[in-house]
Amino acid sequence: MIAEPCDLDFYEYTSQPLLVVISGPSGVGKDATLGRMEKMGYPFHFVVTATTRPKRPGEVHGRDYFFVSADEFVAMIEKDELLEHALVYGEYKGIPKSQVRQALASGKDVIMRLDVQGAATIRKLVPDAVLIFLVASSEKELLGRLQARKTESPSSLQKRIATACQEMARMVDFDYVVVNRDHHLDDTVRQIAAIITAEKCRVEQRRIVL
Numbered sequence: 001m002i003a004e005p006c007d008l009d010f011y012e013y014t015s016q017p018l019l020v021v022i023s024g025p026s027g028v029g030k031d032a033t034l035g036r037m038e039k040m041g042y043p044f045h046f047v048v049t050a051t052t053r054p055k056r057p058g059e060v061h062g063r064d065y066f067f068v069s070a071d072e073f074v075a076m077i078e079k080d081e082l083l084e085h086a087l088v089y090g091e092y093k094g095i096p097k098s099q100v101r102q103a104l105a106s107g108k109d110v111i112m113r114l115d116v117q118g119a120a121t122i123r124k125l126v127p128d129a130v131l132i133f134l135v136a137s138s139e140k141e142l143l144g145r146l147q148a149r150k151t152e153s154p155s156s157l158q159k160r161i162a163t164a165c166q167e168m169a170r171m172v173d174f175d176y177v178v179v180n181r182d183h184h185l186d187d188t189v190r191q192i193a194a195i196i197t198a199e200k201c202r203v204e205q206r207r208i209v210l
Helices: 030-039 070-078 097-105 116-125 139-149 154-173 185-200
Strands: 019-023 049-051 065-067 082-088 091-096 110-113 130-135 176-179
Touching: 019 030, 019 116, 019 185, 030 110, 030 185, 049 070, 070 082, 070 091, 082 097, 082 116, 091 097, 097 110, 116 130, 116 154, 130 154, 130 185, 139 154, 176 185
Parallel strands: 019 110, 019 130, 049 065, 130 176
Antiparallel strands: 049 091, 082 091
8 A cells, every 4th residue: 555645844845044143242253254154155145234434454345344424324324224223333334124135035044244232133123033142262362353453542442342341241142152263263154154054954944024
């Protein structure tokens, strides 16, 4: 006797695109991590953030950030073109809605880098977003990275350090934590990729609605 074929939704299973937020205190390596993921060829849509802060050496408009004037940024806010935005260390940063929606509609997973304040906003707007908290292996390592930038005045550096201490307390609001150790960036990237793979294997998929 030949058994009848199963008529189960399982056999039509397809994973849903994810919205992934990489966050953490200043200096933990958010930009470096996403840049390395792109170079390693991961098939994600990497969101480009709009910001009013000046370009740092080596940064490219449209690749690292969209560098805009304060007036241009205010116009984007007034036109409701931003998924979220915040004033961070005296400069505006925000995520354009259009590129996120277009990427998700095409079936691509979307990855964005945000400060801790921005990640909290996304959690409220998109409860099923995957939030990953990036940390340095120690306070000493984080301080060394901030000092190595040589882009901060002494007072600005102290402000970033104080803010980083406050932001570390917000780690409990995230889904995952990844330690980004000096000289182990590829390991950091692989851990994030493993988290995304695990999320794709969930029986109950996250549903991203913008």
